[in-house]
Amino acid sequence: MTTVAVKPATMAQALTRALRDALAADPDVHVLGEDVGTLGGVFRITDGLAKEFGDHRCTDTPLAEAGILGTAVGMAMYGLRPVVEMQFDAFAYPAFEQLVSHVCRMRNRTRGTMPLPITIRVPYGGGIGGVEHHSDSSEAYYMATPGLHVVTPATVADAYGLLRQAIASDDPVVFLEPKRLYWSKDAWNPDDPPAVEPIGRAVVRRSGRSATLITYGPSLPVCLEAAEAAREEGWDLEVVDLRSLVPFDDETVCASVRRTGRAVVVHESGGFGGPGGEIAARVTERCFHYLEAPVLRVAGFDVPYPPPMLERYHLPGVDRILDAVGRLQWEAER
């Protein structure tokens, strides 16, 4: 038995490793997208894959997102497991019809005879100083589309584990990669990745008694920071990382909220019609009598994603989260 040193790795590296391991493990896995081959993708997530596995396993496509996803559907019909890269969140929109009219329906349409094991990787969210169309959070669209799984990692280990799960899944998975966490680092040993948990499980990232912050993806580090800062105010916050928006882990989330009696949902995506509405509603349905205050939401404003120089005013930050926690009717404290 050799002991391997655990070195810090970035989320980007973990994602690359997941793709590489998936390509190696299953000849039916094929990566395709714009610039994923020679260049290794604009975020370099597919770096080296074309070289290692050949152009036919990691393919530069023509520049057409509906075409990419549409041909992936055909490939999946024939038994392959395409992993599609959308270059940025907003550039997945041209593929919307293929996603909503086919990808999510084919299994149901064909009574299970034609499942589509497609993974759609979408770098999403802001905070990277991207100009217009490079910082959208589109998860609300995907959540409202039955037949898809919607998954998003917030840690290096989850990036690897969830992507492997997504590719292994017999259902289509929209795999949302938080752009601004691509370069986040964590102790992680690529040669001995932790056991892969199934899609659909939330996790408590920080235990606390006062209130629960419910979050995912790019907002997890912000929430953890807020939880630290909250100690000064005397609040001991619990932080739940959803990891999977569909399926939704009611159990873990509700167990936490029942313990704390208060909750704030935090995400970058716009508030109105965003994921937080669903989350707050379902938590309230299930935990009504445990709640000391309404479940509040801290979200991006309901505006087009702002230009880079203004994005810090748009993104939920520590202060805005703490303000919301402060509005959780502490006077009602038992």
Place this chain on the structure above:
Amino acid sequence: MTTVAVKPATMAQALTRALRDALAADPDVHVLGEDVGTLGGVFRITDGLAKEFGDHRCTDTPLAEAGILGTAVGMAMYGLRPVVEMQFDAFAYPAFEQLVSHVCRMRNRTRGTMPLPITIRVPYGGGIGGVEHHSDSSEAYYMATPGLHVVTPATVADAYGLLRQAIASDDPVVFLEPKRLYWSKDAWNPDDPPAVEPIGRAVVRRSGRSATLITYGPSLPVCLEAAEAAREEGWDLEVVDLRSLVPFDDETVCASVRRTGRAVVVHESGGFGGPGGEIAARVTERCFHYLEAPVLRVAGFDVPYPPPMLERYHLPGVDRILDAVGRLQWEAER
């Protein structure tokens, strides 16, 4: 002064009349879409318009929804007021990128110098025995897209009034037409239509004290029916017709819920990530201490819209609404 007899008219007729009056009132109004000219549209909403106003005012386009909405953007840039028809809800998906990346952002992008007064008419919802792709409820996608107004009539008079308002609006409006109400009738005098109310106002369609049903579009008649049936159970239900999903009339909705202390949101659209989550969450945020029970939701199931022979099991019906009302914790009655 002549007295005009008030005859029943269908919602379809009111919509046609609204388009006709808008075309007559403003030479910048142009109708375009698939089959809207010679045929008058597959639902005949544009019947007679091409004949009356010419092909250039009511134009049969090539068959390409992104092209239709994209050219409408250009027409609006030049100062026209395009009214676009999407033939069915699911066939608006190809235009999604134009909608989400341009239509809703152009005013903001250009600091107000280039508004896009486009009306996008989308027949939506089920209950008409339509085969696959002909019965989608896509309002959740539009609600989650800042920069759009999202409006849907449930009565003949509102169909006329809201469509006139939508066309007159300097903002883009997604105008959702409940297919199964096209042939619903109401006393309405086309030659003396009631004064047009501004977009953004909900209306109480039925007063009641026990609980509030919050709904819109195709589900309004079902809710009114449920409210009648509820009398037998001893419940006096209030029914609020939202009419506008964006902007949202918190005032009217919350006033009702504060009065009744209980609420159920009803819509055809899928529940998970659907409009009901937003509505329940915001009502709860604002009315928490008035609520005797969590705001519940009765929605379509989170499945691809079923085939016609099964749709009745999918659509929220009177019984399912009453069951939800029954779960509003009446034992907690003051």
Place this chain on the structure above:
Amino acid sequence: MTVMEQRGAYRPSPPPAWQPRTDPTPLLPDTTPYRVLGTEAAAKADPALLRRLYAELVRGRRYNAQATALTKQGRLAVYPSSTGQEACEVAAALVLQEQDWLFPSYRDTLAAVARGVDPVQALTLLRGDWHTGYDPHAHRVAPLCTPLATQLPHAVGLAHAARLKGDDVVALALVGDGGTSEGDFHEALNFAAVWQAPVVFLVQNNGFAISVPLAKQTAAPSLAHKAVGYGMPGRLVDGNDAAAVHEVLADAVARARAGGGPTLVEAITYRLDAHTNADDATRYREDAEVETWREHDPILLLERELTARGLIDEDGIRAARDDAEAFAADLRTRMNQDPHLDPMDLFAHVYAEPTPQLREQQALLRAELEAEAELAAEPEGGAR
């Protein structure tokens, strides 16, 4: 350093050579639709094939009539008839080998049936008891596709996948003239050409997209001319000449099979019926136009050829009709039975495993159905 600073070093070498990526000339379609029946080419046609095509056309016509009749009896929710287009439908099915795949649109139930799909299963979508009535793998027929042109990239992807796996598979995808205006048409053809995927695109140009005539759909010399813009050959064929359609498609399929890449075929045809039973075609076209096309009916064209060449006689014609009648009678009988419905199917196959959310909803519906059943079981007016 800007380029200007380099002036001294400038060598007047010739500009980088530009070469056409493919020779455009052979990609251009013929100037008139290719015809076989009634021309000299007919002599070379295989008599067995012609007879087979004839039998299928006659049966196909009868099938269309029967399906339309079923809408009137409320047995189908809607039917988009391919009456007048049977030559395309049938040739598309017959030209494929067993391992090949067919990608039909909503109008192409006949092609699916001609390829072997049980007509009841082919009509399931339009009856409305489920979205697809057949297992696509059983006959290698993709589900009937309603969102226009979206099936084309699927065909490309499947053909590409088969080629990657080294399998001998060609995909043939059907689309209408209207469908060629969609972005997915463009993207699919481009992917196919770049990947040299073994796929054949057959555009049935029936002159209309619902009410919109071709003149409002495109200004192209022909739809087949679009091929050159992708670097694939375009072929123009008389879509009512079953022998010609079969030959052109057979060439294209053979080319694809041999690794020659995709072909775009435009078949000039006409929809004799309305768009669907729900459509009123008199709103947008003259009866006279329809009559002209009746005189160029695919069945008559073929029947004339067969008769003239002594390949069929009255008995043969009667046999074909009898077969078609039997086929229709069987379809009628079976379609007159109510399909088996299970409301719980709503939740079947949304995912490989239902999510916890769906399980809750499933339980809700089950409880409702049980309550309903209990109520129905109760004797009139009271408790059991």
Place this chain on the structure above:
Amino acid sequence: MTVMEQRGAYRPSPPPAWQPRTDPTPLLPDTTPYRVLGTEAAAKADPALLRRLYAELVRGRRYNAQATALTKQGRLAVYPSSTGQEACEVAAALVLQEQDWLFPSYRDTLAAVARGVDPVQALTLLRGDWHTGYDPHAHRVAPLCTPLATQLPHAVGLAHAARLKGDDVVALALVGDGGTSEGDFHEALNFAAVWQAPVVFLVQNNGFAISVPLAKQTAAPSLAHKAVGYGMPGRLVDGNDAAAVHEVLADAVARARAGGGPTLVEAITYRLDAHTNADDATRYREDAEVETWREHDPILLLERELTARGLIDEDGIRAARDDAEAFAADLRTRMNQDPHLDPMDLFAHVYAEPTPQLREQQALLRAELEAEAELAAEPEGGAR
């Protein structure tokens, strides 16, 4: 009654005549890119125009260099340079009349600048203080468009609207080789041709879409060949020959203005810089290739012609450079000032009137900013 029953009545009339909708021959592009500089055609070119083009190319090159430098200084978030493509950028701007409209993509700030947009305003998107820095109506330049090819239907719609209003307006839209693969390209060109809209599409084929070379983008003989599939003329031009690009575009614009409908122009050019400052072009192309193209530089081509014909001398060249330097210096100075930022702008112009929901959010941000300001105003360590 099926058609078969009509057999007796069948009249063997000829099939409905098929006619090409347009004659395809004149739509096909030349077999090699059209060139003016260094050819006989140059003699016919207007000397004033050539000088003007030269001055703009020199300034454009300097502009590109300056903007790239600004990214290194952190003054721009990102810059997609058009170094090497200045001939297309400049010709596209110069060929239009005042009332015409230009539809640029993210790479085409130079075209906007050459049309009169203040370069600071043109760069606002890329600096990141707002999405568009100029009023599109002021110079009739649409906002720089990032989602590929989506600006093309806008150009068609605007041109169509102007024509409906009886205005003399032509729209010129820019797109890259990669952008031609998008469905929006297809739909826009089709609408333009069907409506005979006064619009010109200029494809700058610079050989790459980020890292993806043309060979992986299309198998077409040329991108200009796509035109025939829409029934519009396709023109192929040397995109580094400013005189040729100007002439071809001028013809197309004139044609559109005269009611002759749209044209697709493919300009063969090359991006000498990386895709953007963030890109590493060495990952996907050889320096040797870049060098070949340096020898076919648009500025050198024109400079050689002007010099050979005695239309410019060392003084003239120096004057152009001095002008370019002054232009760059001014840009540098102004870009070195921090832009004015107002966080409350987040809520400006989302709607004509903010919704109640936005008003609430506005109030929230305002309160946050006030609290922040108060905190900042407090003297270190305590209360005022």
